[in-house]
Amino acid sequence: MFGCQYIWALGIIYEVVSASVSQTPESTILMAGSDMTFHCTASPVLIHSHVDVYWWKLGNQASLQPDSDGRKRFFPFTNGATSFQILNVRVPDSGFYYCGVRDSGNEILNGTGSKLVVHASPEPIRLIPKVSPINTSALSLVCEAAEFYPESLTFTWYKNDSNIVTGISTIQKVNSEGTYEASSILKTTGPAESGIVYTCVVFHLTLQDPAVAVYYDSISNSDHEPTPIYLQISGYTGAALIFLTLGAFILMSYKLSKCNA
Missing domain, CATH: 2.60.40.10 (Immunoglobulins)
Structure with a gap:
């Protein structure tokens, strides 16, 4: 809006428009x-x-x-x-x-x-397996997000199609650039199981759909004969089907929660 002042002189009105x-x-x-x-x-x-x-x-x-x-x-x-x-x-x-x-x-x-x-989006996310030097049967999975902003971010873990709620620790901090760094660690205490699919799902304001990272635990036993190739293919195919089914379930649940919010 321009500021205006009016001046009356000799019966004539002049409009003086101030700068803005x-x-x-x-x-x-x-x-x-x-x-x-x-x-x-x-x-x-x-x-x-x-x-x-x-x-x-x-x-x-x-x-x-x-x-x-x-x-x-x-x-x-x-x-x-x-x-x-x-x-x-x-x-x-x-x-x-x-x-x-x-x-x-x-x-x-x-x-x-x-x-x-x-x-800033937390993508891409990385899922890094780490084996304990003390207990080689125990497996730790580290799910790392890229630097993100704003602060609020959620990790969710799945073993095959079951939600994991225990054995999880999450670390989050702000860095010198004002962005956030976060990682979630899943520790398994039981013996490793072949053919298990672990999934890390990340929710953040910047993501239209959740970000997903997958680890497929395919353990080979040196005391046994090599697994026939067709069973390996079948195993990976099964893992892929589990991942696709789980992904569709997560995506549907996320969109329903947004609609009901």
């Missing part, structure tokens, strides 16, 4: 790796003026400048408008951004501000 600066978008959420462009527009009274434009991020004392990695781009003031772009946004880029316009040495006119929130 607006910004778009007002607020946006992007995934890490995307490009973000902020737009700054000055009121018509400044269109034909010689102006200096400044950009800064709330909380930083100095105005933004081009950086060595070339991620920040500044566009010239043309026809009353200018833009500022950040390439390959990262979680630390989140914050409030402002443009300021100053004409002919006058005070800087601040823009309305633009809020940027950057999210």
Whole structure:
């Protein structure tokens, strides 16, 4: 909205339009790796003026400048408008951004501000098997998520098609970049079983569908003859069928929970 003042002189009303600066978008959420462009527009009274434009991020004392990695781009003031772009946004880029316009040495006119929130997906997730040097029959599975944001993330474990609720420990921490790191460890205490499928399922705000990682426990016994190849194929096929069935069940349950939320 342009601020207006009215002056009456000799019975004639003159409208004096004060300068103002607006910004778009007002607020946006992007995934890490995307490009973000902020737009700054000055009121018509400044269109034909010689102006200096400044950009800064709330909380930083100095105005933004081009950086060595070339991620920040500044566009010239043309026809009353200018833009500022950040390439390959990262979680630390989140914050409030402002443009300021100053004409002919006058005070800087601040823009309305633009809020940027950057999210990061925990994908890809990794499932790493570890065997205890003390008890070789015990198996530990470590499910690791990639760096993610925002904080809330959930691990769920399955043995074949049964949900596992014991023997699980989860570690989560924030790093210097402001993103989160998390892993979940599943420890089995009984003897290893051949043909068992372990599945780690990760739920996060950034995921339209849960992320899934699978470990197929195929143990060979040196005291026995090698398993015939057709049984190996049958075993892997069975594991694949179990995984597909479990995946469909998890996906259906997740979508139903979202509908009922």
